[in-house]
Amino acid sequence: MTTFPTVTDVALAAGVSRQTVSNVMNSPGIVRADTRERVQAAIAELGYRPHASARRLRTRRSSTIGIRLDPMIDGISGSVLDSFLHALTEQADRQGLRVLLFTATGPEDEITQLKRLNDGADVDGFVLTSTFAGDPRTTWLLENGISFVTFGRPWGVDDLDDPKHLWVDVDGWTGLHDATRAQQEAGARRIGYIGWPSPSGTGEDRRRGWRDAMLERNDVTEDELAALEVVTVDGVAEGTAAMQELRRTAGRLDAVLCASDSLALGAMIANPERVPVTGYDNTPVAAAIGLSSVDQSVDEVAAGVLELLTGEFGGKVHGAPESAEPRHRMVKPRLVVREFAAIPMEAPAPA
CATH class of the missing domain: 3.40.50.2300 (Response regulator)
Known part of the structure; x- marks a missing residue:
């Protein structure tokens, strides 16, 4: 019986994972050039036919x-x-x-x-x-x-x-952990989070990334961390309302992270102090308005x-x-950092 080389055979020959071989065949642009060349050489040497998979x-x-x-x-x-x-x-x-x-x-x-x-x-x-x-x-x-x-x-x-x-x-924990760390490295300490209510496996995964990164740095106490979080259903108007609540209850805010770009867009609108906002999903809207976001x-x-x-x-x-x-x-997702361009409501005129 004739046997054909498999993806596993190619991965072993090239010294990479099966996922990397799959990426080279289907999305070569996301693979480093030297790795891509090594995998392609293994495919040619073994006579592997991509369509055979x-x-x-x-x-x-x-x-x-x-x-x-x-x-x-x-x-x-x-x-x-x-x-x-x-x-x-x-x-x-x-x-x-x-x-x-x-x-x-x-x-x-x-x-x-x-x-x-x-x-x-x-x-x-x-x-x-x-x-x-x-x-x-x-x-x-x-x-x-x-x-x-x-x-x-x-x-x-x-x-x-x-x-x-x-x-x-997609590892939502890593996405929000990396986004939190990026703001911390830029000098932020009081980083707010606008997320989704439970139960939400995806939302809770992302929330843990923010929470763990905040506690690892010991910049805030558990009580302060609770005050830095607002939960709401997804949507632009909901993000605006959540940002307004954060501004009323959290005290000083150095940055805000959101569970989605919809919430982040809303947060940018209710942001007269121009606090940096980061979203999640890296949607075309995020690219258009200069919103940093986690790409899936x-x-x-x-x-x-x-x-x-x-x-x-x-x-x-x-x-x-x-x-x-x-x-x-x-x-593993990746954080796409853009120059922040807030689009805030006008702050109310003093009485």
Whole structure:
């Protein structure tokens, strides 16, 4: 029986991770030139065919991946998933795969759509987004033995060491920790945080990054830290109101970090003191208004999703071949620093 070189073989020959090999094939621009050349040389030497990694999916029924098209929330927050969808579609096309979009009104309706598409042999596997603890979609897919990968971790107690399904996620803790450290290194000590209310696995992950960085420096007490935080639902108007509350209750503010660019835009508006604000998601809006923001590296996320869906795991935890490779990918975000350009409301005239 003829055997073909695998992504693992290329990674071992080049002395890199499987994720790096996947990035070289799907998003070469995010890989350092010397590393990219080393991987390309290993591919040529071994005779590895990049499209072979998708053979498992292509030889099933439709060579098609299904993914729900999430509704746009405010034109800002939804742009991250929109960018991910574009990256996934472009990278899938390079592997000879198609992406089928569908809509659903909620998790239960999405399960109905998943069943319809699977029963009709319209897709060979699914990509899920916006995961949460106790997600019924992943439970249904696991129970029915259907291939899938999620953009978002299971949000269980032990999901890093014992993932209940294959997933790719962005390390929100690192994103906010790095953003906090950047402000601290610029001289800030009293750094406020505008985040989302619990329960929110993603929001709590980001909040911990800010909180840990603040406590590591011992610049504020636990009581002071509590006063530097405001929680609210996502949105520009909500960010404005949260910033106004921080200014009333937190005392002096040297900088403010936010769980999203929507909240950060709102915070910039209610900011007559021109306190530096940092967002999260690095949306086009952030680039347009000079807002520093944490970038989620969606090209790398898409590459990881496709690797887990089309490679040796085939989108399945149960029944997958024995492998020392992790069954998840944690992508490190990067802080994009821009020259701060506040757009504050006018401060009220003195009485």
